[in-house]
Amino acid sequence: MSTDIRTKMWKEMADSPNVMLSLTDSDAPSEPMRAQLDKDADSEFWFYTTDSNRVASGGKAMVHFSSKGHDLYACIRGTLVQETRDEIIDKYWSNPVEAWYEKGKEDPSLRMMRFELDDAEIWEADPSFKGMFKMMSGKDIKPEEMGEHDKVKL
Numbered sequence: 001m002s003t004d005i006r007t008k009m010w011k012e013m014a015d016s017p018n019v020m021l022s023l024t025d026s027d028a029p030s031e032p033m034r035a036q037l038d039k040d041a042d043s044e045f046w047f048y049t050t051d052s053n054r055v056a057s058g059g060k061a062m063v064h065f066s067s068k069g070h071d072l073y074a075c076i077r078g079t080l081v082q083e084t085r086d087e088i089i090d091k092y093w094s095n096p097v098e099a100w101y102e103k104g105k106e107d108p109s110l111r112m113m114r115f116e117l118d119d120a121e122i123w124e125a126d127p128s129f130k131g132m133f134k135m136m137s138g139k140d141i142k143p144e145e146m147g148e149h150d151k152v153k154l
Helices: 002-015 086-091 129-137
Strands: 018-023 031-034 036-038 041-050 059-066 072-082 110-125 147-153
Touching: 002 036, 002 059, 002 072, 002 110, 031 041, 086 110
Parallel strands: none
Antiparallel strands: 018 031, 018 059, 036 041, 041 110, 059 072, 072 110, 110 147
8 A cells, every 4th residue: 555655646746746845843834835856766855945945944844745636645754955966956947946036046045955755644535435425424434435544654
């Protein structure tokens, strides 16, 4: 089960890499960010931001994800660190990213953060027929009747 649900999470994130990101040592709210995903890197992903952003200091962090169809949810834990490798900064650079930085890659406020993943808790909402019937009729539903749930190492 873990491998399948983990694979589904990566597929859904690739389709819509918009997440909510926060530092866990801070009481600042999560904020929307766009993850830069690499099909060959399943233990990290990246965010472009500015040096004045609330997550720019890095540290223990959490990402919350909901798929486009609202049928897969994930809470991913890890550590946010500054990415300093020029080849990574260049690799994910695009016109939509550049639109946020007045001086492009030379913008002094530009900061790229790498999210080094620890683990995730993933929920897939795929209710069984019995679960749907119970929900529609107001009967008690068991969690396993509504889909899969697993904790996975990343």
